[in-house]
Amino acid sequence: MKRTDSTDSEIPSGDEPGADAPRGARDPFLAAMGDRVRLLRARRGMTRKALAVETGLSERHLATLESGAGxxxxxxxxxxxxxxxxxxAEVIGDVTTLSAEWLFIRELLQGRDQSALRRARSALADLFEQTPADPHRNDRVALIGLRGAGKSTLGxxxxxxxxxxxxxxxxIIExxxxxxxxxxxxxxxxxxxRRYEQRALEAVIAExxxxxxxxxxxxxxxxxxxxTLLGHCFTVWLRATPEEHMRRVIAQGDMRPMSGNREAMDDLKRILAGRGELYGRADMSFDTSDKTLADAYLQLRDRIAAHLGAEAPQS
Incomplete structure (x- = not known):
């Protein structure tokens, strides 16, 4: 492989800390990453020269990186x-790469579909659950979703x-x-x-x-x-189309979504797409689009009652 030294521009100059700099003077994250690269290289029996050839980087660059100065x-x-x-993740130092057992677990989960991952998460939760299930979980109904879905009004x-x-x-956060x-x-x-958000939720659940x-x-x-929310509340995702979300927020008198942002709708769609999988963890979802307030409420109420009735233990 042809070696390229274009990355050498990132190497410290002679008057900067290099491989001989005191370890305590280096950034802890970069020092730890350098240690991991050296360890990964050693595990595979690769010399620094061999790794340089394989990557196309210079040995000098690798030495600087492994020293924690790069x-x-x-x-x-x-x-x-x-x-x-x-x-x-192994190079950077993700927590799930810090031991062989973590790596084996990652390997087992690699490539699994969402249904399999949910089953795995549920099995792990059952295995390591330290406290009994909250007996009041179904008595707390939590509505999640983007602004404009109807959480406050329907709630x-x-x-x-x-x-x-x-x-x-x-x-409560305020x-x-x-x-x-x-x-x-x-x-x-x-x-x-986020810390206030966690404290507020814990306070509401306790009270x-x-x-x-x-x-x-x-x-x-x-x-x-x-x-925490999923463990202590019956959770409902209130959904709506991006257009409906935007229309309702503006109808509330808030013009900020459109102010100075021509890409507001694209941003909203990206947020919905990015959070969709997370919102999908709710116990049930309900689409409020194209419904009158009365119809949305009655259908939501009946759907929640049906779900909770199905979950109730049979006498």
């Missing part, structure tokens, strides 16, 4: 993964008929933080918002054995929080 591009990492016959109607409290999780979600994001960042919850649209993107 800062490789994603393309270099892909070349290394291909030459070392491993996943990119209030459902709570009133079922004589349950209605809770908008966004308002109470805990002492400021609106938009300020949490701007002042403290997305990670802080209400029976409740209807309208959850923020992005809650599903945080796996720990979403798993």
């Amino acid at each position: 800062n490789p591009s994603i393309q270099v990492l892909r070349q290394l993964a291909a030459s070392l016959n491993c996943s990119l 209030k109607m459902l709570a009133q008929e079922l004589k349950k409290p209605f809770v908008e999780l966004t308002k 109470q805990l933080a002492g400021c609106p979600p938009s300020e949490i994001h701007s002042l403290y960042g997305a990670s802080a918002y 209400h054995p029976s409740v209807v919850i309208a959850s923020p649209g992005g809650l599903v993107s945080e796996s720990a929080t979403f798993n």
Whole structure:
């Protein structure tokens, strides 16, 4: 293979930290990645020279990378993964690559379809469940979905008929933080918002054995929080077409989706596509598109009752 040294531009110059720099002075992530590359190379019995030939990188570049002083591009990492016959995650250091058992589990799951993965997740959850199932799970109904799907409107109607409290999780987040979600994001960042979101959900679950919850649209993107919701609530995905979502949000007087963003609809479609698989983990889904409010509510109420009735133990 012809060697290309085009990546040598990423190698430190003579007055920068190189292979001889004190280990403590290097970035911990890059140092750990360098150790992993050296370990993966050793496992395969490859010398640095052999790996250089295989990848087309220079030995000097590899030495810098393995020392923890390099800062490789994603393309270099892909070349290394291909030459070392491993996943990119192994090179970077994903938690699921840190032991042989993790790697065997990854191999077992590789290429499985969604149905098989759901069965595997369920089996693992049963195997490692540390606490008994929540006896109040079906008494808590949580509505998920993007803004404009009808979570607040239908949730209030459902709570009133079922004589349950209605809770908008966004308002609980605001109470805990002492400021609106938009300020949490701007002042403290997305990670802080997700922490408040988790705390708010845990507080609602602890306080209400029976409740209807309208959850923020992005809650599903945080796996720990979403798993908590799924474990303690009967979860319903309220769906709608992108056009319907946009129309309802604008009808509420919020023009922000269209303000200064000609690609708003494309963005919305991408969000729906990106979260579709996560929303699909709900106990049931219900499409609110092209329905009057009365029809949507009555159909939703009956569908939920049918699902919960089917799940109820037979006497």
